[in-house]
Amino acid sequence: MADAFQTAALDGQGWYGALEGLAEATGSQTGELIGLGSDAAVPFNLMTNIDPDFLTAFAADGGGDPRINPYVRAGVSAPVLQVLADPDFMSAEDYRRNAWYHEFLLPWNVPHICLTTLERRDATVIGLAVGRSRANGPISDEQRAVFTTLAPHVRVAVRTQMALENQGARLLSRAFEGLSMIAFVCDGRGRVQAMTPAAEDLVGANGPLHLRRGQLEAAGKDDAAALSKAIDAAALGIAVPGAPAASTVVLRGKASPQALVLEVVRLPGLAHEFTFTPRVLVVGRMQQASRTQRMQTLAQAVYGLTSAEAEVAVRIAAGQSPEEIAAVRTVAVGTIRAQLKTAMSKCGVRRQAELVSRLAQL
Structure with a gap:
């Protein structure tokens, strides 16, 4: 199983298979690898054997917020690799009164969880957990020992992939630096x-x-x-x-x-x-903005021309004919003449010579 997690870290493909193995080894319904942000965001949440709607509802209902979710609160507060099952931080009164437990976990049939924190880095906490159904019941001492034994190996795999991902940024930067x-x-x-x-x-x-x-x-x-x-x-x-x-x-x-x-x-x-x-x-x-580009920008800003009208007006001012502009822009000459007419109207002139003078003032 340690090999399965390390292989997942190296190829980025096998996490679900490894998590399924963890769930099976601990007699649990689902295996989970989750990332939690400081702003209660959930950057990633890999869970096996679970309805996809659970993941959507988890994020939407504040599942990543330690103020709402007692399991997240316990996990982010505990030392790295300290294994916790819900009886460790949930009293009988908590079970009866906690809204998250009754409104979310019970309806989704995940009433028991065993978890640990694997890594804290860059305002992100990465946690490992197994979720257990009513039929699974609370995790036994033997199952918890299996989880505790495997957790350090999963942490090594997580750190391996994190190192590779960070190295990717450096390598990419160096390539462009060259x-x-x-x-x-x-x-x-x-x-x-x-x-x-x-x-x-x-x-x-x-x-x-x-x-x-x-x-x-x-x-x-x-x-x-x-x-x-x-x-x-x-x-x-x-x-x-x-x-x-x-x-x-x-x-x-x-x-x-x-x-x-x-x-x-x-x-x-x-x-x-x-x-x-x-x-x-x-x-x-x-x-570097060319004189033509600057003139087009100013014509748009001062006279409210569209980009097409400004380009036509500036090209006319540069001595090009409507036919030449039409060929360059691959449009009909009639379109160029219509845009020129609109540009002249916006600039408050009636002749092309006046348009040239007006643009020269820019």
Whole structure:
């Protein structure tokens, strides 16, 4: 069984099989490996032989909150590898009066639990447990001894996978460092695990980016919201089926003509992982805005042009004909003429020469 858990740690695939073996060895209904965050979040919860709706209800009903769940409260308070069964921390009065026990565990037929804390790291507590049905009854001394004997081996396996996941962030960072690129490697919660030297140069009091409690943030309010949304979407894409989450965020500092373009990309993951493997990659590049780009941006801001109208107006000002613009943009000439007419109206002019003069003032 120790080999089964260690194999699971190395390939990230066999956790359910190993947990099923643990449940069988202790005469229990289900085996569980759970991660608990400081904010009552449940980053992962691997359970065998359980209705999937149980896991959804567990998270939704505050199962990760020690103020609500007495089992979580006991586990996070106990020393690492101290094995507890519910009679160790639940009195007869607790059994009668505890709302979580009566409203959640009893309806799901998991009235008895034996648990231990395996690891505490980065505000995450990783716990091991077996859940027992009414038919299983409370765990016996012999079964508890089996659980106690196996728990240190499971802890070694957990630490092995955590080490591999953390190493992944460092290796990825070094790969981008060799390319002299701006790159941030984030975990499933969007926290930066590693960054290249080029990325470090952008983080600071006067830089366009900041680190706040490990989270990558942009300096401006709107930029910060856009970046946070992109990172959250990429991280969430790991858990929710769908197309790979990738997006581009352009940060435009007020004092600099350069724009920082950030590509936020979702990274592939293992079937079963903890919270430390790289999940999101943020790659940046500095972009020097050209005179044409600056003029288009100003035309949009000053005269309320759309991006298409601004591009047409600036190209006309640069001496291109509607036919040439249509060829470049692969649209009909009539479309270009209509956009030009709207742009001139918004700029308050009637002739193209007046439009050129108006844009030159920008």
